[in-house]
Amino acid sequence: MTDSRLLLRKMFDAAVEAAQSSHCLPPHLPPPPRGRTLVVGAGKASAEMARVLERHWPGELSGLVVTRYGYAVPCERIEIVEAAHPVPDEAGLAAAGRILALVSGLTADDLVICLISGGGSSLLVLPGDELTLADKQRINKALLKSGATIGEMNCVRRHLSAIKGGRLAAACHPAKVVTLLISDVPGDDPADIASGPTAADRSTCADALAILRRYRIDVPDKVRALLESGRGESVKPGDPRLAASEARMIATPQMALEAAAAVGRAAGVPVHILGDSIEGEARDVGIVMAGIALQVARRQQPFAPPCILLSGGETTVTVRGQGRGGRNVEFLLSLGIALGGEPGIHAIACDTDGVDGQEEIAGAHLAPETLARAWELGIKPRDSLADNDGHGFFQALGDSVVCGPTLTNVNDFRALYIGVK
Template identity: 55%
Template sequence: MIPLPDRDDGARRFLRGCFDRAVEVCRPDRILGGHLPPPPAGRTVVVGAGKAAASMAAALEAHWPGPLDGLVITRHGHGHPCARIRVVEAGHPDPDAEGERAAAELLRLVDGLGPDDLVLCLLSGGGSSLMMLPPDGLTLAEVKAVNGALLRSGAPIGDMNRVRSVLSRLGGGRLAVAAWPAPVVTLAISDVPGDEPATIASGPTVPPVSSPALAHAVLDRYRIPVPERLAAFLASDAARPPAADHHAFGAGRFHLMASGLSALNAAAEAARTAGIEPLVLGDAIEGEARQVGTVMAGIARSIRQGGTTASRPCLLLSGGETSVTVAGQGRGGRNAEFLLSFALGIQEVEGIAAIACDTDGIDGSETNAGALADGATAGRARAAGLDPADRLGDNDAYTVFAALGDLVVTGPTLTNVNDFRAVLIR
């Protein structure tokens, strides 16, 4: 048997530095000022939702030259002090009553505005759940049941938001229509693969891309039961999205301020500065987290063994949003699950180390952003009395990395451009 290598602390420090740099360049206080429109003749009303919404609101207050007021909704624990914009903390990934009440207030804030007024909409990842306002005829409990089933199903975020945008009084362009004739300027930080505006926070300010039929098809695809009341709603006129040619969409503007690619490019520059060649694999990688981990481990082994044209040392960078089909009873988000699978694929191989984290600082619903691993991880887990393959089968990657002291804990980062994965091969 190959002797088990020690934990590679030097590689881990480098990888953590790359992650910190990736998060830093996507912070609202660094990027928002260059995307602002001129002040209007009338009022400026701020609305928005997402894990970065509060820090975006604070950055807006620091840069906006005139009066403004409004409301944004963020996840519990992700608040930020604001002087003029009210911040409400609500539930994520499961919607709650606080978010429902705040979303209703958002609609009231934009009602009755005129063409000389301006709505600034601040959107970031998590907005779909945070401003979930069920349509008439459905309760929050019913929408939460659908949302929870989607989260457990392994559905990618695009499919999830095809359903959410139909089940929300703000999604699918409805917020922009409610604000009309006031124009809406959207400032967005994307956490979705492909950065499609209609998918970010379920697209409340842009023309809809989903429909009741598409939502029903997604639920059928993932074998999610459609209760009678939900089926009746999807078949009703109330479920129809706004027309794509509505005047509200022509008057609006959408600015993408940061995305997963922004984070990956920053990490790539940090690698070059350190004399390591970065290979950016893309910011739209999806699929089951453990399967992506297995594939990435195979790529890393091939590079390490000289089986590719890539030269060493190199850094494989990727982003996007993997998914987890929950079958076990353990703890752990998609980044920990990816990384435990990756660790099994590189066990007892020297010269490979990796980090996988969610840039919002929260991996799933846990307290960590993600974790670190190398060729010693699987063996160290067994030495600690944990079988890594068994723990992976029980969706219990958090327990493994917590026992090894290899969790990455940042707290809320106040931004969100989705997953960040970096694999160092020397």
């Protein structure tokens, strides 16, 4: 058990390391411009990205990026501001306003380097039209509990914003904009990473309104009016203000999974990547993954044990209980219940940013004896799952994974080790 657990943790660490800015950012830097170089950005990795950029940039630069509380790192020329995630606050609002002011009045000789990573949707908050921060906070909280996918949530965010959905890049016009992206979304669509502040957006106000209706999210009349009138429309493909804007994907979930796979194979275990963009209810994904793992363990199909199954993506949790949960521990608890203590199967599921849900806990480990240990403590696994209490469940067993802020974010990491019986 110990060897399997250690190997899975090493693979998670390798996935995180592969997405560190120090490795993946320098090769993507553009040449210095004739004019000014301004750096802006938002996300859990943005401060570390700014520090790496400073160390490798040959000329002058200045700027401002906003990151999550606890994720700031010291920079000399780029100002770092901390704000709240996943529900925005006044600090994020002020930072977004300052960023828009910084990029006004630029020329075609100037360069804006935009550092974008996961978490930027709440960190870079600037309500559109007559909306307030309280409006955005209320809708954001409702979306987080609704079970909506990250793509659906970001569609709504783009159409209620004055800075997302390509608006930041449009404000930089006519300067050249190079956006360096660390992807935390299935499919790596720039329009979905931090809700695409520099990316053209094909979705519409009507799409956003349909999502709110689909999940029965009650919104103020002014929000509905903004969407129904089309006044919240985002910047579309072909807009001339985005002609000098380009995006460079510097780290993705697939890259992280491949790095983890290399560690497993070096240990002599075959590794199979099932997908880097798996979505759906976390507990449902847990049941499906359990079915695959049991087929491998019992039937040697589609792979023979021993082997490791890797996957990434961003599942969702429809919150119905009062527990302390996150999508990774919800997945893992559901997986464990479905496996029923099957011998030889171990798992780890963690968020690569080090925070699963709203807890400073990355995720947890699962072993064949996990359910039995819980029952011995008087903990009923199905009750914990019903209460969305994955963190409470795994903490009681001492199986939580706590790594602190990783300063990057390439979404969820899931690994199942299936041994020979």
